Amino acid sequence: MEKDFSRRSFVKGMAVGTLAGYFGAAGLSSTVFKSQLLPKEKVNLVDIGQIKGLKIKVISETSWYDNNVFLNDVKKAGGLLVNQYEIPWTREGVKAGYLGDNLGGFSTYIEAELMDGKVMKILLDSGWNPHWMDKRFKEEGIAEKLAKKEIDFQVISHEHIDHFFGIESTMRHYPDIPMYVPKGFYQDGFDLLKGKSFPKANVKNDHPHKGKVTVLDSKQVNVLYPGIALMTFDVPIILRVFGEQAFVFNVKDKGIVLVTGCCHQGIISYMEEVRKKIVGGEKIYAVQGGLHISPFEDWDPQYDDLIMAFNKYGVQKIGCNHCTGFITAEKMIKAGLPVVKGTARHMSKRDIYLGNGDELVIT
Amino acid sequence: MEEDVKEVKKEKGWGSGILLGLLVGIVLFVLTYQLLLMAK
Ligand SMILES: [Fe+2]
Numbered sequence A: 001m002e003k004d005f006s007r008r009s010f011v012k013g014m015a016v017g018t019l020a021g022y023f024g025a026a027g028l029s030s031t032v033f034k035s036q037l038l039p040k041e042k043v044n045l046v047d048i049g050q051i052k053g054l055k056i057k058v059i060s061e062t063s064w065y066d067n068n069v070f071l072n073d074v075k076k077a078g079g080l081l082v083n084q085y086e087i088p089w090t091r092e093g094v095k096a097g098y099l100g101d102n103l104g105g106f107s108t109y110i111e112a113e114l115m116d117g118k119v120m121k122i123l124l125d126s127g128w129n130p131h132w133m134d135k136r137f138k139e140e141g142i143a144e145k146l147a148k149k150e151i152d153f154q155v156i157s158h159e160h161i162d163h164f165f166g167i168e169s170t171m172r173h174y175p176d177i178p179m180y181v182p183k184g185f186y187q188d189g190f191d192l193l194k195g196k197s198f199p200k201a202n203v204k205n206d207h208p209h210k211g212k213v214t215v216l217d218s219k220q221v222n223v224l225y226p227g228i229a230l231m232t233f234d235v236p237i238i239l240r241v242f243g244e245q246a247f248v249f250n251v252k253d254k255g256i257v258l259v260t261g262c263c264h265q266g267i268i269s270y271m272e273e274v275r276k277k278i279v280g281g282e283k284i285y286a287v288q289g290g291l292h293i294s295p296f297e298d299w300d301p302q303y304d305d306l307i308m309a310f311n312k313y314g315v316q317k318i319g320c321n322h323c324t325g326f327i328t329a330e331k332m333i334k335a336g337l338p339v340v341k342g343t344a345r346h347m348s349k350r351d352i353y354l355g356n357g358d359e360l361v362i363t
Numbered sequence B: 001m002e003e004d005v006k007e008v009k010k011e012k013g014w015g016s017g018i019l020l021g022l023l024v025g026i027v028l029f030v031l032t033y034q035l036l037l038m039a040k
């Protein structure tokens, strides 16, 4: 028996076997048994608490009136990466504009009822054109609420022109309003807040901010009050802006409600982050605000996938506006998504957006 | 004739070699996998 045994064959066999065993095990473990073998990702779900109800009112979602004029301003200045404080924005002679001015702005007013019955009043963003914003703030009673210091705090979603350059419209009424800005805010932004003017971009603030400014970080979910949180994203954005934050509300018996400014972080990554980090995040009840999909009304086939992906989250109310894009809103309606219609008033162009003066109430 | 038989018989050893090899290969893989995990 021993004599028949070839040592050479045995060694050859072992070499083949070892290679096959090693790579076979590697192959199997990375495919068939992947889910059992990969170390579990640590999930630290944050319980943000609950609120009773929520009222979201669009003060202005008409950021600018003529897309072509806007894009032309950017193009003339050198393109989408140019610093927004250095671009001479067109403010006269625009037919579609507000009194000839192409600039409008973005701002949303939010009332969130805490479980103890206290109503938190929040102003998200401050628009762009101060004349337009003053008018809208007056029409919707925001100016009065600011003057009476009834509004608890202001959140700046991101530093973009249409959300932040109209800061004077808030400051003239309530210069010590507590503010939350996202990490990534440029010094220019803090300077404008403190009263500096930028003549080239035609922006000024004659009412310096005197209150507390809190810079929020992307490292954690920032719970401001029970049921009210902000999530900050480290995103580089066009026109030299960095970082954006958006609201996460948790409404009792309804679920998570997301309120955004521009959503440059991407609506799907935003919803994914909420799912991954927040207790109850698997049930996103409503999304409101700018969804930043086709702001310039151009269409890319990949946006279709985005709309399809929306279905997966089971969102029951979508109140979109501003940089979402009318094409996107149309496609979402066509795809059967629950887009909440507006009234196309106060210079908002179409009712497929939740437009100026429109409300989304969740109780 | 006797030589031929011897030749065939000498081929023995492949099977057990492969079996042991497989075992060693898998153990080796598991070891490197664990090492990689620890290094992480
Ligand atoms: Fe915007």
Ligand SMILES: [Fe+2]
Binding pocket: A158, A160, A262, A264
């Ligand atoms: Fe933006």
